[in-house]
Amino acid sequence: MGQNVTRKILADHLVSGELAPGSEIGVRVDQTLTQDATGTMAYLQFEAMGIPRVRTKLSVSYIDHNMLQTGFENADDHRFLQSVAAKYGIYFSRPGNGICHQVHLERFSTPGDILLGSDSHTPTSGGAAMLAIGAGGLDVAVAMGGGPLNVMMPRVVGVHLKGELQPWVVAKDIILEVLRRLTVKGGVGKIIEYFGEGVASLSVPARGTITNMGAELGATTSVFPSDERTREYFRAQKREEMWRPISADADADYDEVVEIDLDKLGPMVACPQNPDNVATIEEVEGTKLAQVCVGSCTNSSYHDLTVTAAVLKGKKVRPGLSMTVTPGSRQVYAMIAHSGALADLIESGARILESACGPCIGMGQSPPSDSVSLRTFNRNFPGRSGTPNDRVYLSSPEVAAVSALAGEIADPRKWGTPPVVETPSEFIIDDEFIIPPPASGEGVEVDRGPNIKPLPLAQPLAQTIKAPVLIKLGDNISTDDILPAGSKVLPLRSNIPAISQYVYHYKDPEFAAKAKEAGASIIVGASNYGQGSSREHAALAPMYLGVKAVFAKTYARLHHTNLVNFGILPLVLDDGPDYDRINAGDVLELPDVRDTIRGGQVTVRNTTQGYEFTARHNLSERQIEVLLEGGLLNYVKAHTA
Numbered sequence: 001m002g003q004n005v006t007r008k009i010l011a012d013h014l015v016s017g018e019l020a021p022g023s024e025i026g027v028r029v030d031q032t033l034t035q036d037a038t039g040t041m042a043y044l045q046f047e048a049m050g051i052p053r054v055r056t057k058l059s060v061s062y063i064d065h066n067m068l069q070t071g072f073e074n075a076d077d078h079r080f081l082q083s084v085a086a087k088y089g090i091y092f093s094r095p096g097n098g099i100c101h102q103v104h105l106e107r108f109s110t111p112g113d114i115l116l117g118s119d120s121h122t123p124t125s126g127g128a129a130m131l132a133i134g135a136g137g138l139d140v141a142v143a144m145g146g147g148p149l150n151v152m153m154p155r156v157v158g159v160h161l162k163g164e165l166q167p168w169v170v171a172k173d174i175i176l177e178v179l180r181r182l183t184v185k186g187g188v189g190k191i192i193e194y195f196g197e198g199v200a201s202l203s204v205p206a207r208g209t210i211t212n213m214g215a216e217l218g219a220t221t222s223v224f225p226s227d228e229r230t231r232e233y234f235r236a237q238k239r240e241e242m243w244r245p246i247s248a249d250a251d252a253d254y255d256e257v258v259e260i261d262l263d264k265l266g267p268m269v270a271c272p273q274n275p276d277n278v279a280t281i282e283e284v285e286g287t288k289l290a291q292v293c294v295g296s297c298t299n300s301s302y303h304d305l306t307v308t309a310a311v312l313k314g315k316k317v318r319p320g321l322s323m324t325v326t327p328g329s330r331q332v333y334a335m336i337a338h339s340g341a342l343a344d345l346i347e348s349g350a351r352i353l354e355s356a357c358g359p360c361i362g363m364g365q366s367p368p369s370d371s372v373s374l375r376t377f378n379r380n381f382p383g384r385s386g387t388p389n390d391r392v393y394l395s396s397p398e399v400a401a402v403s404a405l406a407g408e409i410a411d412p413r414k415w416g417t418p419p420v421v422e423t424p425s426e427f428i429i430d431d432e433f434i435i436p437p438p439a440s441g442e443g444v445e446v447d448r449g450p451n452i453k454p455l456p457l458a459q460p461l462a463q464t465i466k467a468p469v470l471i472k473l474g475d476n477i478s479t480d481d482i483l484p485a486g487s488k489v490l491p492l493r494s495n496i497p498a499i500s501q502y503v504y505h506y507k508d509p510e511f512a513a514k515a516k517e518a519g520a521s522i523i524v525g526a527s528n529y530g531q532g533s534s535r536e537h538a539a540l541a542p543m544y545l546g547v548k549a550v551f552a553k554t555y556a557r558l559h560h561t562n563l564v565n566f567g568i569l570p571l572v573l574d575d576g577p578d579y580d581r582i583n584a585g586d587v588l589e590l591p592d593v594r595d596t597i598r599g600g601q602v603t604v605r606n607t608t609q610g611y612e613f614t615a616r617h618n619l620s621e622r623q624i625e626v627l628l629e630g631g632l633l634n635y636v637k638a639h640t641a
């Protein structure tokens with residue numbers, strides 16, 4: 001039987017296990033990336049492993065999230081990261097150079113290689129046929145040390161793109177359609193692979209929009225084949241020598257197939273407050289807007305910004321509406337400046353931001369109270385914009401641009417024929433701001449400002465856990481709920497004692513105080529617990545506050561792994577009375593859990609209400625050892641020694 005792209009790349013990198021869905025595999029990692037908000041922890045963890053130099057083919061450290069320098073913290077972190085990069089052999093992408101995923105796609109993506117990144121949108125490079133996977137910082141640190149990535153072998157979903165997109169309908173609409181069909185939990189335990197005649201009509205950045213937002217499906221990653229369009233992109237990036245073809249065999253099969261008829265697709269919009277709450281443009285047309293934002297790692301390519309500029313050219317953004325535009329990289333910024341598109345944007349009244357994550361993560365540009373913001377981003381979780389009662393809609397740049405002129409969500413198909421945007425055959429290449437590491441790191445001093453606090457370590461799983469349930473939650477709790485981002489909290493990413501004060505801050509402002517007082521505690525979630533980001537702080541900070549176990553019906557992959565890595569026991573509750581009966585405040589006891597955990601289920605006593613039930617888990621044998629030994633860092637140290 002022929003192989004699909006996913007299995008070919010995995011087979012090429014397999015170091016342990018078998019490619020059978022549901023069993024744990026280990027794969028060699030070629031490249032890693034970190035960004036500043038997760039990078040400080042990842043490098044502190046790498047340092048703690050005592051390895052002198054990274055052992056990957058390529059590791060890159062980006063600065064793109066913590067770019068507002070409202071105090072010394074972020075600037076100090078940047079210095080720390082730059083010095084660590086020089087010491088350990090890592091390329092350093094300076095602040096202003098762009099969003100990690102956009103820059104990585106442009107300058108480093110390599111078809112057929114495996115990339116592990118401490119950011120959930122690492123799959124963007126899947127648009128260039130990499131198997132690019134998001135992970136917590138500690139998993140990335142292990143990979144930098146030469147360790148494999150361990151994951152449950154996913155099922156491979158083939159998305160068959162048939163036909164041709166209609167005018168004004170673009171890549172963003174394809175991924176929104178996939179989200180509408182599969183939902184934010186539909187990709188858990190799966191890799192999404194695109195194939196079919198519709199693939200060739202999509203450029204690499206368009207493919208990157210689709211693989212980027214595959215993160216919102218909860219998928220392990222998403223991938224496209226590498227074809228002539230890919231080659232064209234590598235040629236334009238002046239690195240054609242890095243290109244190689246890779247495609248599924250003609251008789252390849254998939255564990256599941258989803259068919260999308262591109263001809264039938266219209267513009268789509270994700271409504272508040274989950275990326276799978278997708279509507280057709282007709283359903284939301286006319287919704288009044290206070291803000292429109294174009295940018296983020298999903299939609300900030302040369303093409304995206306040029307289309308936006310072409311729609312706005314000679315017109316003005318609607319009075320009373322604020323529009324921001326963020327180029328994804330310095331390359332994109334320079335190119336729209338040279339082409340004149342930047343002038344069109346400025347003249348239309350759009351506010352141009354520096355190349356960074358910016359409004360996507362609440363780093364400025366929070367919308368007004370009780371208003372609607374339309375963004376070309378990938379996430380619209382409640383409060384993520386920095387405004388507590390925000391209502392964020394997600395769309396393509398095409399929809400965003402016409403809506404900025406209309407002052408309300410508008411259907412671009414009513415605005416004539418779409419502008420023709422030529423992508424140059426050669427891009428502006430200037431890698432001066434990506435600093436290569438010196439040949440040796442000896443003598444490089446790591447710059448540690450006062451914001452860099454020591455790393456807290458996990459504890460081995462206790463013999464018996466007895467602790468109160470501090471909070472009981474519903475479905476689809478995101479890591480933005482668990483540990484918010486935004487301009488106030490993000491600068492504390494390298495200071496766990498300080499950031500832990502914000503755990504569940506908007507759900508229960510007393511959470512941190514209650515957890516400290518209880519000493520040990522438990523969290524109860526429901527379905528798809530921990531969706532969204534890769535931020536290991538959403539496990540590390542609760543661990544610091546004494547959270548010992550989480551009970552949920554199902555978990556998002558990244559957060560489940562992060563809980564294990566930091567010694568918090570993730571248990572599975574049946575979808576029924578066990579979840580319903582537990583109340584916040586109940587004291588649960590897990591007698592001899594250290595011994596029973598290997599049996600696949602544990603006994604739980606609700607000592608407040610006086611009943612007993614069993615909870616399952618879906619931990620691999622290795623993960624059980626990690627928990628018994630007090631988290632991944634302790635485990636790796638013990639096993640490498």
Ligand code: MIC
Binds near residue numbers: 065134534
């Ligand atoms: C996000 O989009 O939520 C982030 C901020 O990029 C996170 C990483 C982080 O929390 O630092 C992600 O996607 O993993």
Ligand code: SF4
Binds near residue numbers: 121297360
């Ligand atoms: Fe940055 Fe937003 Fe992309 Fe996360 S989703 S990497 S915050 S641009």
